[in-house]
Amino acid sequence: MYAYDQFDRQLVSQRVAQFRDQTQRYLEGKISDEQFLPLRLQNGLYIQRLAPMLRIAVPYGTLNAEQLRKLASITRKYDKGYAHISTRQNVQLNWPKLEEVPDILEELAEVEMHAVQTSGNCIRNVTADQFSGVAADEVEDARAYCEIIRQWSTFHPEFAFLPRKFKIAVCGSASDRAAVMVHDIGLQIVKDAAGNTAFKVIVGGGLGRTPVIGSVINEALEPKHLLTYLEAILRVYNQLGRRDNKFKARIKILVRAMGAEAFKADVEKEWAHIKDGALSLTDEEISRAQSFFQPPAYESLPQQDMQALALENADFARWLQHNTHAHKVAGYRIVTLALKTTGVAPGDVTAEQLEVIADLGERYGFGEIRSTHQQNIVLPDVRQQDLLALWKELVELEVASPVVGTLNDIICCPGGDFCSLANAKSIPIAEAIQRRFEDLDYVYDLGEIELNISGCMNACGHHHIGNIGILGVDKKGQEFYQISLGGSQGLDASIGKILGPSFAQDEVPNVIEKVLETFVSLRQPEERFLDTFRRVGMDPFKERAYA
Structure with a gap:
C-alpha cells in the first residue's frame, strides 16, 4: 500500500497544527460559527444531532494493521469505543469532543492517516473496488490510479470550492464493485481494441434528491491522459455548475441540463488546451504509483477443492460460500468480515474487534485490511488452508455472519x-x-x-x-x-x-x-x-x- 513520503508528512502535520489553532480561536470566541464552518468541514468535522462527527479518510478503502490499532485506541480514548464504516469506505467517529479533534488528527497523522477532504465542496476520498489487486476477474489493479488521483486532487486550489461535493470511483474488475455508474466521475478500467489499458469515463451519476445514472463520455481514455481529462471535466463543472441552489449544484444536474454530448464537447474543447501539458502521465509516473501496490510474497500453494473443504462443518460451509471470494492467486481466498450482526448498527465495529482484526490481518495475511462500501471489512490474502482456523476466530469475534450478498447484508x-x-x-x-x-x-x-x-x-x-x-x-x-x-x-x-x-x-x-x-x-x-x-x-x- 502507499506509504507517505516527506512531503505527505509535512503537509498533514501542517494541516493538524493549523486546525488546532483554528479550533482554539473558535472556542475562545475569536472565530464565528459561520467562519468556522468551512474550516471544520475541510477537516472532516460535522455537527450532528447529538455530538460532532469526525470522518476519517481511508483512500480507496486500504488500511494496514497499525492503522487499525490506532483507530481502536482513538475510539477508546476520544469516543465510545467503536467506529463506523461508511458507504464511502471511510471511518466515522460519532462522539468526539470538539476540543479534542485536533488531538485525534495528530494521532492519526502518526500512522499516515487524516481527515482531509472527507467533507466540503471539494473532491472527496477516492473509492475503489475493495478487491482491487486480488480479484479473480480483475482487468488491472485500480489502486495505483486512485493514488495518482488522490495526489492530484488533494489541496488542488482550483477545486477546493466547487459548486458542490465531488466523488470519484475507480473499478478495475469485470464486475463493478465500486458503483462507478452513480458517481460524479466513474472510471472503469478496460482494454482497448489493441489490448492496452484504458478508462471508460462515466460522468454525471449520483444519488440524493435527484438520482441519475452517469453517461459515458469517453469509451477508452489512454492512461497518460487520465489527469488532464479529469482536470478538463472539473474545469467545465467549476465554470458552469450552479451555485445559486445547492440542490441543483451537483455535476449530474449540469450534465442532465446540457445533455451528455454537449457536456462532452465542452470537456473536449477544454481538454485540447491541456491534453499534452504538465499533467500528462508518463510511463515512469504510472510505474512509480504501481510500485506501491506490488503483490506480496505469495507462497506457491495448491488450489484446494472448496467443496471438500466445506465438509468440515455445515456452518463453516455457509460462511465459505457467502463470505469468501475467488482470488487471482492459486491457494488463496478473499475473506469478507460481515459487520452485520443483528442488533448492531450495520458498519459498526468495536475497538476490541478492530484490534483483533489487525492481528488476524497479520497472522492470516500480509497485514493489509480493506473497508468496503457495503460497510464490511475484507482480509484480501488468506491461504485456503487457513480458512477454517480463521473462521473459528471470526465466530468468536462476532464478525462471521454468513450473509454477504444476501438480504441481511444491509x-x-x-x-x-x-x-x-x-x-x-x-x-x-x-x-x-x-x-x-x-x-x-x-x-x-x-x-x-x-x-x-x-x-x-x-x-x-x-x-x-x-x-x-x-x-x-x-x-x-x-x-x-x-x-x-x-x-x-x-x-x-x-x-x-x-x-x-x-x-x-x-x-x-x-x-x-x-x-x-x-x-x-x-x-x-x-x-x-x-x-x-x-x-x-x-x-x-x-x-x-x-x-
Whole structure:
C-alpha cells in the first residue's frame, strides 16, 4: 500500500497544527460559527444531532494493521469505543469532543492517516473496488490510479470550492464493485481494441434528491491522459455548475441540463488546451504509483477443492460460500468480515474487534485490511488452508455472519439516531428486517438481494440503487418509510422505482415480506430478484404490498 513520503508528512502535520489553532480561536470566541464552518468541514468535522462527527479518510478503502490499532485506541480514548464504516469506505467517529479533534488528527497523522477532504465542496476520498489487486476477474489493479488521483486532487486550489461535493470511483474488475455508474466521475478500467489499458469515463451519476445514472463520455481514455481529462471535466463543472441552489449544484444536474454530448464537447474543447501539458502521465509516473501496490510474497500453494473443504462443518460451509471470494492467486481466498450482526448498527465495529482484526490481518495475511462500501471489512490474502482456523476466530469475534450478498447484508446510514439531516431512523429498520428474516435457509433460497436503507433524501445509504430500497420520510412530524424496487449498482445500474405510498415503521418488515413472497411466486429457476423485477415489472409487487 502507499506509504507517505516527506512531503505527505509535512503537509498533514501542517494541516493538524493549523486546525488546532483554528479550533482554539473558535472556542475562545475569536472565530464565528459561520467562519468556522468551512474550516471544520475541510477537516472532516460535522455537527450532528447529538455530538460532532469526525470522518476519517481511508483512500480507496486500504488500511494496514497499525492503522487499525490506532483507530481502536482513538475510539477508546476520544469516543465510545467503536467506529463506523461508511458507504464511502471511510471511518466515522460519532462522539468526539470538539476540543479534542485536533488531538485525534495528530494521532492519526502518526500512522499516515487524516481527515482531509472527507467533507466540503471539494473532491472527496477516492473509492475503489475493495478487491482491487486480488480479484479473480480483475482487468488491472485500480489502486495505483486512485493514488495518482488522490495526489492530484488533494489541496488542488482550483477545486477546493466547487459548486458542490465531488466523488470519484475507480473499478478495475469485470464486475463493478465500486458503483462507478452513480458517481460524479466513474472510471472503469478496460482494454482497448489493441489490448492496452484504458478508462471508460462515466460522468454525471449520483444519488440524493435527484438520482441519475452517469453517461459515458469517453469509451477508452489512454492512461497518460487520465489527469488532464479529469482536470478538463472539473474545469467545465467549476465554470458552469450552479451555485445559486445547492440542490441543483451537483455535476449530474449540469450534465442532465446540457445533455451528455454537449457536456462532452465542452470537456473536449477544454481538454485540447491541456491534453499534452504538465499533467500528462508518463510511463515512469504510472510505474512509480504501481510500485506501491506490488503483490506480496505469495507462497506457491495448491488450489484446494472448496467443496471438500466445506465438509468440515455445515456452518463453516455457509460462511465459505457467502463470505469468501475467488482470488487471482492459486491457494488463496478473499475473506469478507460481515459487520452485520443483528442488533448492531450495520458498519459498526468495536475497538476490541478492530484490534483483533489487525492481528488476524497479520497472522492470516500480509497485514493489509480493506473497508468496503457495503460497510464490511475484507482480509484480501488468506491461504485456503487457513480458512477454517480463521473462521473459528471470526465466530468468536462476532464478525462471521454468513450473509454477504444476501438480504441481511444491509447497507444502512446512521439515520435519525445520529444525523441531523435525517427524517427518520434507519438502524431500527435494519434490525427489524434482520430479525424477521433470521432463517438463513430462507434467505439463501432468495439468492442475491441488495437491501439499502437511507434516513433521508441525501441517500448516504444508497437506497436508490438497492434491489430493495428503503427511504425514511417525514409525514406530518411522524417517521414513515418509502419502498423502492429494482435498483442496481452494477454496470447495468438502475434507479429503483417507488412502490407507492409510504409505510409506518412497524409495517416495514411486513411489506418486505410481501415483496419477497411475490418474488418467490414469480421467479424462474435461478433467477435473481432484480431479474424477476425487470421481467414482470412493478404491478404484481404493488398489488400484493397494498392488498
